[in-house]
Amino acid sequence: MxxxxxxxxxxxxxxxxxxxxxxxxxxxxxENRSALPSYEKLRVRLSELLEDCKSVKHRYDALVAFSGGKDSTFLIHTLKEKYGLSLLACTFDNGYMSEASFRNMRTVLNAMNVDHLIVKPRADMMNKIFLGSSEPGTYPPHLTGFGSGICISCIRMVTTMSLRVAIEKGIPLVMLGNSPGQLIQSENEIIFQDNKIPYELRKNLFRPLADRLGDEVYDYVMLSKEEYRTRPFPYTVNAFPLIGYDERNIYETISSLGWVRPEDVDPNSSNCRLNSLGIVKHLEHYGFHPYDYEMSLLVQQGIITREEALRRVEDPAETTLILSEEVEKSLMSS
Ligand SMILES: [Zn+2]
Incomplete structure:
Protein backbone atom coordinates (compact mmCIF):
# COMPACT_ATOMS: atom_id res chain seq x y z
CA MET A 1 0.00 0.00 0.00
CA GLU A 31 3.78 22.66 7.30
CA ASN A 32 1.69 25.68 6.42
CA ARG A 33 -0.17 25.88 9.69
CA SER A 34 1.15 29.00 11.35
CA ALA A 35 -1.09 29.14 14.39
CA LEU A 36 -0.15 26.26 16.67
CA PRO A 37 -1.78 26.52 20.07
CA SER A 38 -0.03 28.92 22.38
CA TYR A 39 1.36 26.52 24.96
CA GLU A 40 2.83 29.36 27.01
CA LYS A 41 -0.58 30.91 27.47
CA LEU A 42 -2.08 27.52 28.33
CA ARG A 43 0.67 26.80 30.86
CA VAL A 44 -0.19 30.05 32.63
CA ARG A 45 -3.87 29.07 32.54
CA LEU A 46 -3.03 25.67 34.05
CA SER A 47 -0.99 27.24 36.88
CA GLU A 48 -3.91 29.54 37.63
CA LEU A 49 -6.31 26.60 37.72
CA LEU A 50 -4.00 24.64 40.01
CA GLU A 51 -3.55 27.62 42.34
CA ASP A 52 -7.32 28.06 42.50
CA CYS A 53 -7.74 24.36 43.31
CA LYS A 54 -5.18 24.41 46.06
CA SER A 55 -6.52 27.61 47.63
CA VAL A 56 -9.76 25.83 48.56
CA LYS A 57 -9.69 22.78 50.80
CA HIS A 58 -10.64 19.74 48.73
CA ARG A 59 -10.11 16.15 49.66
CA TYR A 60 -8.87 15.74 46.09
CA ASP A 61 -7.54 18.54 43.90
CA ALA A 62 -7.87 16.42 40.79
CA LEU A 63 -9.23 13.18 39.47
CA VAL A 64 -6.93 11.38 37.04
CA ALA A 65 -8.52 9.03 34.52
CA PHE A 66 -6.29 6.04 35.16
CA SER A 67 -6.13 3.17 32.66
CA GLY A 68 -3.03 1.58 34.13
CA GLY A 69 -1.27 2.26 30.83
CA LYS A 70 2.08 3.99 30.60
CA ASP A 71 0.76 7.50 29.96
CA SER A 72 -1.73 7.82 32.81
CA THR A 73 0.75 6.19 35.21
CA PHE A 74 3.35 8.79 34.31
CA LEU A 75 0.75 11.56 34.56
CA ILE A 76 -0.14 10.63 38.15
CA HIS A 77 3.51 10.54 39.09
CA THR A 78 4.15 13.99 37.62
CA LEU A 79 1.04 15.64 39.07
CA LYS A 80 1.81 14.32 42.53
CA GLU A 81 5.57 14.76 42.67
CA LYS A 82 6.04 17.89 40.59
CA TYR A 83 2.79 19.75 41.19
CA GLY A 84 1.97 18.50 44.69
CA LEU A 85 -1.66 17.72 43.91
CA SER A 86 -3.87 15.52 46.04
CA LEU A 87 -5.19 12.93 43.60
CA LEU A 88 -7.89 10.35 43.10
CA ALA A 89 -7.02 7.78 40.43
CA CYS A 90 -10.24 6.69 38.75
CA THR A 91 -10.35 3.63 36.51
CA PHE A 92 -13.12 2.86 34.09
CA ASP A 93 -13.18 -0.94 33.85
CA ASN A 94 -14.74 -1.84 30.49
CA GLY A 95 -14.48 -5.55 31.29
CA TYR A 96 -11.60 -6.12 28.85
CA MET A 97 -8.66 -4.63 30.67
CA SER A 98 -5.71 -6.95 30.82
CA GLU A 99 -4.98 -8.73 34.12
CA ALA A 100 -1.42 -7.53 33.86
CA SER A 101 -2.79 -4.02 33.70
CA PHE A 102 -4.61 -4.42 37.03
CA ARG A 103 -1.39 -5.73 38.57
CA ASN A 104 0.38 -2.61 37.30
CA MET A 105 -2.31 -0.36 38.76
CA ARG A 106 -1.99 -1.89 42.22
CA THR A 107 1.80 -1.79 42.13
CA VAL A 108 2.25 1.79 40.97
CA LEU A 109 -0.52 3.31 43.10
CA ASN A 110 0.86 1.59 46.19
CA ALA A 111 4.29 2.96 45.32
CA MET A 112 2.86 6.48 44.98
CA ASN A 113 0.29 6.37 47.83
CA VAL A 114 -2.66 7.41 45.71
CA ASP A 115 -6.32 6.50 46.37
CA HIS A 116 -8.00 4.38 43.69
CA LEU A 117 -11.60 4.13 42.57
CA ILE A 118 -12.70 1.57 39.97
CA VAL A 119 -15.96 2.15 38.11
CA LYS A 120 -17.29 -0.93 36.37
CA PRO A 121 -20.61 -0.59 34.53
CA ARG A 122 -22.80 -3.64 33.95
CA ALA A 123 -21.30 -6.05 31.46
CA ASP A 124 -24.41 -6.57 29.31
CA MET A 125 -24.55 -2.84 28.60
CA MET A 126 -20.83 -2.55 27.91
CA ASN A 127 -20.90 -5.49 25.50
CA LYS A 128 -23.90 -4.09 23.69
CA ILE A 129 -22.23 -0.71 23.30
CA PHE A 130 -18.94 -2.18 22.08
CA LEU A 131 -20.59 -4.47 19.56
CA GLY A 132 -22.76 -1.62 18.31
CA SER A 133 -19.74 0.70 18.07
CA SER A 134 -17.84 -1.80 15.94
CA GLU A 135 -20.45 -1.51 13.19
CA PRO A 136 -19.71 0.87 10.30
CA GLY A 137 -21.39 4.26 10.27
CA THR A 138 -21.90 4.50 14.04
CA TYR A 139 -19.74 7.61 14.13
CA PRO A 140 -19.19 10.30 11.48
CA PRO A 141 -16.02 10.33 9.32
CA HIS A 142 -14.51 13.28 11.20
CA LEU A 143 -14.19 10.93 14.20
CA THR A 144 -13.48 7.58 12.55
CA GLY A 145 -10.50 9.21 10.81
CA PHE A 146 -8.80 9.30 14.22
CA GLY A 147 -9.70 5.97 15.78
CA SER A 148 -11.95 2.93 15.85
CA GLY A 149 -15.62 3.13 16.81
CA ILE A 150 -14.94 0.95 19.84
CA CYS A 151 -12.23 3.33 21.07
CA ILE A 152 -14.41 6.38 20.43
CA SER A 153 -17.21 4.95 22.61
CA CYS A 154 -14.80 3.80 25.28
CA ILE A 155 -13.06 7.18 25.50
CA ARG A 156 -16.45 8.91 25.76
CA MET A 157 -17.41 6.56 28.59
CA VAL A 158 -14.12 7.24 30.38
CA THR A 159 -14.70 10.99 30.10
CA THR A 160 -18.32 10.70 31.21
CA MET A 161 -17.58 8.49 34.22
CA SER A 162 -14.63 10.68 35.25
CA LEU A 163 -16.74 13.83 35.15
CA ARG A 164 -19.62 12.11 36.92
CA VAL A 165 -17.36 11.05 39.80
CA ALA A 166 -15.74 14.50 39.91
CA ILE A 167 -19.18 16.15 40.09
CA GLU A 168 -20.39 13.76 42.81
CA LYS A 169 -17.27 14.26 44.90
CA GLY A 170 -16.81 17.98 44.26
CA ILE A 171 -13.42 17.52 42.55
CA PRO A 172 -12.61 20.63 40.49
CA LEU A 173 -10.27 19.09 37.90
CA VAL A 174 -10.28 16.03 35.66
CA MET A 175 -6.88 15.19 34.22
CA LEU A 176 -6.59 13.06 31.09
CA GLY A 177 -3.44 11.40 29.80
CA ASN A 178 -4.00 11.45 26.05
CA SER A 179 -0.72 11.32 24.18
CA PRO A 180 0.10 14.17 21.79
CA GLY A 181 -0.87 11.83 18.95
CA GLN A 182 -4.39 11.52 20.36
CA LEU A 183 -5.05 15.25 20.36
CA ILE A 184 -5.89 17.27 17.33
CA GLN A 185 -3.71 20.09 18.58
CA SER A 186 -6.09 22.87 19.28
CA GLU A 187 -6.28 24.95 22.43
CA ASN A 188 -9.78 23.96 23.40
CA GLU A 189 -8.77 20.32 23.59
CA ILE A 190 -6.13 21.02 26.19
CA ILE A 191 -8.10 22.91 28.86
CA PHE A 192 -11.87 22.95 28.56
CA GLN A 193 -15.23 22.42 30.20
CA ASP A 194 -17.14 19.54 28.71
CA ASN A 195 -20.53 21.22 29.17
CA LYS A 196 -19.61 23.95 26.67
CA ILE A 197 -20.74 21.67 23.85
CA PRO A 198 -24.51 22.09 23.49
CA TYR A 199 -26.36 19.18 25.06
CA GLU A 200 -28.47 18.42 21.98
CA LEU A 201 -25.44 18.48 19.69
CA ARG A 202 -23.71 15.96 21.89
CA LYS A 203 -26.83 13.80 21.96
CA ASN A 204 -26.95 13.79 18.16
CA LEU A 205 -23.51 12.24 18.01
CA PHE A 206 -24.78 9.17 19.87
CA ARG A 207 -28.14 8.95 18.16
CA PRO A 208 -27.13 6.19 15.68
CA LEU A 209 -25.94 4.10 18.62
CA ALA A 210 -29.06 4.83 20.67
CA ASP A 211 -31.36 4.11 17.72
CA ARG A 212 -29.93 0.62 17.55
CA LEU A 213 -29.48 -0.09 21.25
CA GLY A 214 -32.06 1.99 23.07
CA ASP A 215 -32.00 5.33 24.87
CA GLU A 216 -30.34 3.97 28.00
CA VAL A 217 -26.96 4.08 26.22
CA TYR A 218 -27.01 7.88 26.62
CA ASP A 219 -26.45 7.43 30.39
CA TYR A 220 -23.13 5.74 29.68
CA VAL A 221 -21.69 7.87 26.90
CA MET A 222 -22.72 11.35 28.07
CA LEU A 223 -23.77 13.29 31.15
CA SER A 224 -27.41 14.00 31.94
CA LYS A 225 -28.96 17.44 31.53
CA GLU A 226 -28.79 17.95 35.30
CA GLU A 227 -25.13 17.00 35.44
CA TYR A 228 -24.47 19.38 32.55
CA ARG A 229 -25.91 22.19 34.66
CA THR A 230 -23.52 21.63 37.60
CA ARG A 231 -21.87 24.85 38.80
CA PRO A 232 -18.96 25.19 39.12
CA PHE A 233 -18.45 22.62 36.39
CA PRO A 234 -15.12 20.70 36.58
CA TYR A 235 -12.37 21.59 34.13
CA THR A 236 -10.87 18.87 31.97
CA VAL A 237 -7.16 19.10 31.22
CA ASN A 238 -5.15 17.13 28.68
CA ALA A 239 -1.87 17.79 30.38
CA PHE A 240 0.78 16.21 28.16
CA PRO A 241 1.21 19.07 25.66
CA LEU A 242 1.87 21.32 28.69
CA ILE A 243 4.02 19.11 30.92
CA GLY A 244 5.98 17.46 28.09
CA TYR A 245 5.87 14.01 26.55
CA ASP A 246 9.02 11.94 26.16
CA GLU A 247 8.44 8.21 25.74
CA ARG A 248 11.88 7.23 27.02
CA ASN A 249 11.52 9.31 30.14
CA ILE A 250 8.01 7.89 30.64
CA TYR A 251 9.21 4.27 30.47
CA GLU A 252 12.15 5.00 32.78
CA THR A 253 9.98 6.70 35.38
CA ILE A 254 7.21 4.12 35.46
CA SER A 255 9.62 1.18 35.47
CA SER A 256 11.08 2.59 38.66
CA LEU A 257 7.56 2.42 40.13
CA GLY A 258 7.30 -1.27 39.24
CA TRP A 259 5.26 -0.96 36.00
CA VAL A 260 5.86 -3.76 33.49
CA ARG A 261 4.60 -4.00 29.91
CA PRO A 262 1.61 -6.38 29.74
CA GLU A 263 2.14 -9.34 27.42
CA ASP A 264 -1.54 -10.13 26.97
CA VAL A 265 -2.46 -7.23 24.63
CA ASP A 266 -1.74 -6.29 21.01
CA PRO A 267 1.35 -4.19 20.16
CA ASN A 268 -0.66 -0.95 20.00
CA SER A 269 -2.19 -1.09 23.43
CA SER A 270 -0.62 -1.32 26.84
CA ASN A 271 -3.80 -2.25 28.67
CA CYS A 272 -6.92 -3.21 26.71
CA ARG A 273 -7.91 -6.35 24.84
CA LEU A 274 -10.87 -4.73 23.07
CA ASN A 275 -8.44 -2.60 21.11
CA SER A 276 -7.68 -5.57 18.84
CA LEU A 277 -11.30 -5.96 17.76
CA GLY A 278 -11.48 -2.22 17.15
CA ILE A 279 -8.46 -2.44 14.83
CA VAL A 280 -9.70 -5.44 12.86
CA LYS A 281 -13.21 -4.02 12.34
CA HIS A 282 -11.93 -0.57 11.45
CA LEU A 283 -9.55 -1.94 8.81
CA GLU A 284 -12.33 -4.09 7.42
CA HIS A 285 -14.86 -1.25 7.18
CA TYR A 286 -12.72 1.75 6.26
CA GLY A 287 -9.58 0.30 4.66
CA PHE A 288 -7.07 2.11 6.87
CA HIS A 289 -5.64 1.47 10.32
CA PRO A 290 -7.32 3.31 13.22
CA TYR A 291 -3.84 4.27 14.47
CA ASP A 292 -2.68 5.73 11.14
CA TYR A 293 -3.55 9.29 12.10
CA GLU A 294 -2.22 9.10 15.65
CA MET A 295 1.06 7.64 14.44
CA SER A 296 1.40 10.25 11.70
CA LEU A 297 1.04 13.01 14.30
CA LEU A 298 3.67 11.39 16.51
CA VAL A 299 6.04 11.26 13.52
CA GLN A 300 5.29 14.89 12.60
CA GLN A 301 6.13 15.96 16.15
CA GLY A 302 9.33 13.95 16.22
CA ILE A 303 8.13 11.76 19.09
CA ILE A 304 8.67 8.48 17.23
CA THR A 305 10.46 7.65 13.97
CA ARG A 306 8.63 6.82 10.75
CA GLU A 307 9.99 3.27 10.98
CA GLU A 308 8.56 2.84 14.47
CA ALA A 309 5.21 4.23 13.28
CA LEU A 310 5.18 1.82 10.34
CA ARG A 311 5.79 -1.07 12.67
CA ARG A 312 2.79 -0.03 14.79
CA VAL A 313 0.38 0.25 11.88
CA GLU A 314 1.59 -2.94 10.22
CA ASP A 315 -1.34 -4.62 11.80
CA PRO A 316 -3.10 -6.86 12.11
CA ALA A 317 -0.33 -8.80 13.76
CA GLU A 318 -1.00 -12.40 14.66
CA THR A 319 -1.75 -11.52 18.31
CA THR A 320 -4.19 -8.82 17.21
CA LEU A 321 -6.17 -11.28 15.08
CA ILE A 322 -6.31 -13.93 17.79
CA LEU A 323 -7.33 -11.45 20.48
CA SER A 324 -9.90 -9.89 18.21
CA GLU A 325 -11.61 -13.21 17.62
CA GLU A 326 -11.61 -14.08 21.30
CA VAL A 327 -13.05 -10.73 22.25
CA GLU A 328 -15.75 -10.81 19.58
CA LYS A 329 -16.89 -14.23 20.74
CA SER A 330 -17.08 -13.03 24.29
CA LEU A 331 -19.07 -9.92 23.30
CA MET A 332 -21.55 -11.97 21.29
CA SER A 333 -22.02 -14.64 23.92
CA SER A 334 -23.37 -12.25 26.54
ZN1 LIG B 1 2.14 12.67 5.48
Missing part, protein backbone atom coordinates in the same frame (compact mmCIF):
# COMPACT_ATOMS: atom_id res chain seq x y z
CA UNK A 2 1.26 3.49 -0.87
CA UNK A 3 2.05 5.58 2.20
CA UNK A 4 3.24 9.15 2.67
CA UNK A 5 7.02 9.28 2.51
CA UNK A 6 7.15 11.67 5.46
CA UNK A 7 4.51 10.42 7.91
CA UNK A 8 2.74 7.08 7.47
CA UNK A 9 -0.73 7.96 6.19
CA UNK A 10 -1.87 5.55 3.48
CA UNK A 11 -3.58 6.24 0.17
CA UNK A 12 -6.78 4.81 1.65
CA UNK A 13 -7.00 7.61 4.25
CA UNK A 14 -10.14 9.73 3.60
CA UNK A 15 -9.52 12.79 1.44
CA UNK A 16 -5.76 12.30 1.19
CA UNK A 17 -3.68 13.33 -1.85
CA UNK A 18 0.06 13.04 -2.54
CA UNK A 19 2.42 15.45 -4.30
CA UNK A 20 5.23 14.44 -6.67
CA UNK A 21 7.57 13.83 -3.72
CA UNK A 22 5.09 11.39 -2.25
CA UNK A 23 4.32 13.73 0.67
CA UNK A 24 0.68 13.70 1.78
CA UNK A 25 -1.70 16.64 1.86
CA UNK A 26 -1.99 16.47 5.66
CA UNK A 27 1.78 16.86 6.07
CA UNK A 28 1.73 19.84 3.69
CA UNK A 29 -1.14 21.40 5.62
CA UNK A 30 0.75 20.96 8.89
Missing amino acids: KRCTRCVLPETYPGITFDSDGVCSLCRQA
